[in-house]
Amino acid sequence: xxxxxxxxxxxxxxxxxxxxxxxxxxxxxxxxxxxxxxxxxxxxxxxxxxxxxxxxxxxxxxxxxxxxxxxxxxxxxxxxxxxxxxxxxxxxxxxxxxxxxxxxxxxxxxxxxxxxxxxxxxxxxxxxxxxxxxxxxxxxxxxxxxxxxxxxxxxxxxxxxxxxxxxxxxxxxxxxxxxxxxxxxxxxxxxxxxxxxxxxxxxxxxxxxxxxxxxxxxxxxxxxxxxxxxxxxxxxxxxxxxxxxxxxxxxxxxxxxxxxxxxxxxxxxxxxxxxxxxxxxxxxxxxxx
Amino acid sequence: xxxxxxxxxxxxxxxxxxxxxxxxxxxxxxxxxxxxxxxxxxxxxxxxxxxxxxxxxxxxxxxxxxxxxxxxxxxxxxxxxxxxxxxxxxxxxxxxxxxxxxxxxxxxxxxxxxxxxxxxxxxxxxx
Numbered sequence: 001x002x003x004x005x006x007x008x009x010x011x012x013x014x015x016x017x018x019x020x021x022x023x024x025x026x027x028x029x030x031x032x033x034x035x036x037x038x039x040x041x042x043x044x045x046x047x048x049x050x051x052x053x054x055x056x057x058x059x060x061x062x063x064x065x066x067x068x069x070x071x072x073x074x075x076x077x078x079x080x081x082x083x084x085x086x087x088x089x090x091x092x093x094x095x096x097x098x099x100x101x102x103x104x105x106x107x108x109x110x111x112x113x114x115x116x117x118x119x120x121x122x123x124x125x126x127x128x129x130x131x132x133x134x135x136x137x138x139x140x141x142x143x144x145x146x147x148x149x150x151x152x153x154x155x156x157x158x159x160x161x162x163x164x165x166x167x168x169x170x171x172x173x174x175x176x177x178x179x180x181x182x183x184x185x186x187x188x189x190x191x192x193x194x195x196x197x198x199x200x201x202x203x204x205x206x207x208x209x210x211x212x213x214x215x216x217x218x219x220x221x222x223x224x225x226x227x228x229x230x231x232x233x234x235x236x237x238x239x240x241x242x243x244x245x246x247x248x249x250x251x252x253x254x255x256x257x258x259x260x261x262x263x264x265x266x267x268x269x270x271x272x273x274x275x276x277x278x279x280x281x282x283x284x285x286x287x288x289x
Numbered sequence: 290x291x292x293x294x295x296x297x298x299x300x301x302x303x304x305x306x307x308x309x310x311x312x313x314x315x316x317x318x319x320x321x322x323x324x325x326x327x328x329x330x331x332x333x334x335x336x337x338x339x340x341x342x343x344x345x346x347x348x349x350x351x352x353x354x355x356x357x358x359x360x361x362x363x364x365x366x367x368x369x370x371x372x373x374x375x376x377x378x379x380x381x382x383x384x385x386x387x388x389x390x391x392x393x394x395x396x397x398x399x400x401x402x403x404x405x406x407x408x409x410x411x412x413x414x415x416x
Contacts, residue, residue: 086335094346096354151353158344236333265371272378
């Protein structure tokens with residue numbers, strides 16, 4: 001049994017451990033959904049090849065299956081949200097934003113943790129594969145962070161009467177988003193050299209330190225942000241549970257699909273750049289061609 | 290072997306991170322809901338019968354789900370453009386190789402690189 005398989009199994013076991021912890025802390029919903037992220041990462045680690053083929057636009061079978069699963073989950077989730085789930089008594093129909101807002105935040109965590117792990121290992125090993133993971137996680141996480149920061153204020157307009165307040169969770173989420181904006185801007189400025197990659201990796205790892213602060217800010221510094229599915233919350237109506245669970249499943253599949261896709265593209269870009277350099281050094285290319 | 294070690298190290302780092310999280314939970318100050326606003330932020334209950342809304346929620350809901358749709362579609366299109374860019378780079382490399390005469394290739398490694406670029410281009414066409 002290779003160390004790679006052992007690593008994947010450790011992640012899956014970690015998911016079970018986190019499940020046990022979150023069941024006691026955040027109830028069955030937290031215990032159910034959190035391990036999925038770790039399972040996704042475990043599957044990602046297990047499915048990785050040491051040297052992926054240089055192919056552009058091709059879709060391997062697992063990728064296609066995951067894409068089809070995501071589309072099916074999207075249909076199921078929208079049905080559960082708009083047909084099955086009842087309207088909330090105080091906030092009305094706008095409460096249905098909750099079913100995409102919270103899973104987006106969860107997907108953001110998964111992607112940013114993936115990026116931070118990739119960044120940390122890249123700083124240690126200087127392996128381009130981990131750099132590609134860091135880039136993929138940071139970029140996909142930023143997309144989900146944008147979703148959180150757009151859907152949250154639209155919900156808040158109805159619930160709080162204002163689009164934005166400097167609530168601890170809102171502020172820390174915005175700060176995390178800015179850190180990963182910096183990461184992506186740094187990596188997006190032309191061909192990133194070794195120094196840019198290392199600096200961006202340090203930023204990616206710094207973002208990881210902020211994630212627990214975001215998560216526990218509503219308990220530590222009680223602001224206005226809802227705590228419905230946390231230990232302090234009163235939970236949700238039983239008829240709303242399928243909509244929320246399907247949202248978590250959808251965004252788990254979505255974040256896995258997007259990170260995997262972005263990782264493959266980054267690896268192709270890295271190998272094309274390497275081939276170009278080697279071709280030039282071998283005299284296959286004209287100067288500047 | 291280096292990759293295997295790094296995977297193991299990343300896994301152990303994840304274990305440490307997650308084991309540290311409950312410590313933060315244990316020290317968190319839990320505040321119980323004590324008024325209507327607190328109750329609203331702590332629990333969601335289903336409505337019974339018709340209800341009038343002071344701030345219309347429909348446009349906000351449509352805007353939120355529309356934003357999600359636009360962002361997701363936009364990002365998928367962006368990934369498509371990145372893929373197209375990589376295809377263009379491969380085509381450029383192939384054209385540059387074809388412009389050279391075979392005799393000008395200077396090393397066996399050069400031949401390997403050329404073969405790999407051609408194989409990648411073929412894979413791209415077949416996709």
